[in-house]
Amino acid sequence: xxxxxxxxxxxxxxxxxxxxxxxxxxxxxxxxxxxxxxxxxxxxxxxxxxxxxxxxxxxx
Amino acid sequence: xxxxxxxxxxxxxxxxxxxxxxxxxxxxxxxxxxxxxxxxxxxxxxxxxxxxxxxxxxxxxxxxxxxxxxxxxxxxxxxxxxxxxxxxxxxxxxxxxxxxxxxxxxxxxxxxxxxxxxxxxxxxxxxxxxxxxxxxxxxxxxxxxxxxxxxxxxxxxxxxxxxxxxxxxxxxxxxxxxxxxxxxxxxxxxxxxxxxxxxxxxxxxxxxxxxxxxxxxxxxxxxxxxxxxxxxxxxxxxxxxxxxxxxxxxxxxxxxxxxxxxxxxxxxxxxxxxxxxxxxxxxxxxxxxxxxxxxxxxxxxxxxxxxxxxxxxxxxxxxxxxxxxxxxxxxxxxxxxxxxxxxxxxxxxxxxxxxxxxxxxxxxxxxxxxxxxxxxxxxxxxxxxxxxxxxxxxxxxxxxxxxxxxxxxxxxxxxxxxxxxxxxxxxxxxxxxxxxxxxx
Numbered sequence: 001x002x003x004x005x006x007x008x009x010x011x012x013x014x015x016x017x018x019x020x021x022x023x024x025x026x027x028x029x030x031x032x033x034x035x036x037x038x039x040x041x042x043x044x045x046x047x048x049x050x051x052x053x054x055x056x057x058x059x060x
Numbered sequence: 061x062x063x064x065x066x067x068x069x070x071x072x073x074x075x076x077x078x079x080x081x082x083x084x085x086x087x088x089x090x091x092x093x094x095x096x097x098x099x100x101x102x103x104x105x106x107x108x109x110x111x112x113x114x115x116x117x118x119x120x121x122x123x124x125x126x127x128x129x130x131x132x133x134x135x136x137x138x139x140x141x142x143x144x145x146x147x148x149x150x151x152x153x154x155x156x157x158x159x160x161x162x163x164x165x166x167x168x169x170x171x172x173x174x175x176x177x178x179x180x181x182x183x184x185x186x187x188x189x190x191x192x193x194x195x196x197x198x199x200x201x202x203x204x205x206x207x208x209x210x211x212x213x214x215x216x217x218x219x220x221x222x223x224x225x226x227x228x229x230x231x232x233x234x235x236x237x238x239x240x241x242x243x244x245x246x247x248x249x250x251x252x253x254x255x256x257x258x259x260x261x262x263x264x265x266x267x268x269x270x271x272x273x274x275x276x277x278x279x280x281x282x283x284x285x286x287x288x289x290x291x292x293x294x295x296x297x298x299x300x301x302x303x304x305x306x307x308x309x310x311x312x313x314x315x316x317x318x319x320x321x322x323x324x325x326x327x328x329x330x331x332x333x334x335x336x337x338x339x340x341x342x343x344x345x346x347x348x349x350x351x352x353x354x355x356x357x358x359x360x361x362x363x364x365x366x367x368x369x370x371x372x373x374x375x376x377x378x379x380x381x382x383x384x385x386x387x388x389x390x391x392x393x394x395x396x397x398x399x400x401x402x403x404x405x406x407x408x409x410x411x412x413x414x415x416x417x418x419x420x421x422x423x424x425x426x427x428x429x430x431x432x433x434x435x436x437x438x439x440x441x442x443x444x445x446x447x448x449x450x451x452x453x454x455x456x457x458x459x460x461x462x463x464x465x466x467x468x469x470x471x472x473x474x475x476x477x478x479x480x481x482x483x484x485x486x487x488x489x490x491x492x493x494x495x496x497x498x499x500x
Binding site for chain 2: 002006007009010011012013014016017020021026029030033034036037039040041043044048051052055056058
């Protein structure tokens with residue numbers, strides 16, 4: 001689960017960079033860069049959750 | 061005092077003798093920031109690992125400096141390449157993406173480089189050392205010295221130089237302004253991204269790979285409190301760090317933003333305001349939360365204010381600097397608690413909260429309060445790079461490294477302490493070390 005989260009994070013990065021290239025106007029560009037950051041946050045959240053589950057199993 | 065507008069000088073390599081001397085003097089103060097962070101890391105660890113922590117800090121700094129000189133400086137690309145090229149440039153989507161420096165190996169041409177390039181390289185040496193040091197504190201009491209050195213070598217040889225080239229030496233993040241009309245491009249004059257966020261994210265990778273200290277998260281109940289062994293080291297480290305940070309931020313403004321001398325006092329004042337705002341905020345938060353102010357959390361808040369100032373002290377107005385520091389100071393103790401109690405992350409030095417989150421907040425604030433239009437988007441693109449590219453890359457590198465050089469000490473070593481296990485002697489041989497109840 002941690003690895004899945006870490007794999008999602010570069011997808012968010014490429015989404016942000018694609019927004020800079022594909023959208024010249026500021027509105028859509030900002031929206032897609034923020035979406036890229038949201039994807040990264042999602043990936044980080046999944047990775048942290050994976051870490052927490054691993055710790056929980058260690059405690060058992 | 062006005063916020064400084066980053067602008068290219070008439071000739072980027074021309075520097076008056078007075079400015080050169082001042083910047084060199086400021087850079088000679090910057091190692092105090094490294095000393096401060098090393099003392100803070102040592103004080104926040106346990107007494108039976110204190111000598112290993114401080115010796116490790118010295119060795120990591122040495123390894124990072126040597127590796128950066130041998131290989132990293134070539135990737136960072138500060139010095140002009142042998143063929144005069146600015147770097148390895150990818151032509152994509154009608155834009156030039158400067159991805160990699162092309163300076164000679166082994167500091168070739170350093171002696172004949174322009175004065176500004178020489179100062180910039182000195183700045184990068186110190187930055188590489190501090191970036192490598194940040195994650196060492198998070199692995200306190202269980203990260204082996206050999207593994208710490210190997211991690212420092214990886215950071216100084218590859219990851220830090222890549223970021224330094226992208227952010228400081230005309231790389232694609234620095235050119236976001238020219239290529240996509242995003243303000244002045246990604247701005248990070250004090251190293252918030254290249255040093256602190258990189259160090260903080262590396263700390264997260266170290267903590268994930270090495271795991272928590274034994275007994276930190278017992279089978280039942282809340283996590284065990286493992287307070288730092290010497291609050292005096294921690295608080296004195298904060299004072300040392302302030303001096304170093306002042307030199308660091310002001311020198312960074314000259315080197316990377318080409319700030320005029322008249323703008324430098326504002327940068328120093330903003331650094332002070334950010335740190336002061338952060339400390340007062342953390343003091344108030346811990347006083348409200350626990351009934352009494354917490355020394356180690358106040359130190360973390362102070363440092364988070366300094367880290368946030370690295371991104372924005374040379375860019376924002378004094379009022380904004382105070383606000384940035386205050387937000388960092390409020391967030392830091394809450395984040396430390398969240399990481400430990402809710403997310404099961406054992407970070408003894410608080411590097412993830414202080415350096416990663418403080419740095420990210422500073423970078424965001426630089427975009428919010430900068431006068432140029434489009435600057436916020438440039439900062440967001442930089443933050444996306446740090447989170448989406450740098451964190452997975454560092455984790456992958458450390459994960460592979462852990463297969464070759466185990467990060468975590470064996471259980472017996474952790475039980476007797478890193479000092480006895482790795483150095484054969486303790487930091488305080490005349491003190492009685494109390495038995496640790498968590499090992500019963």
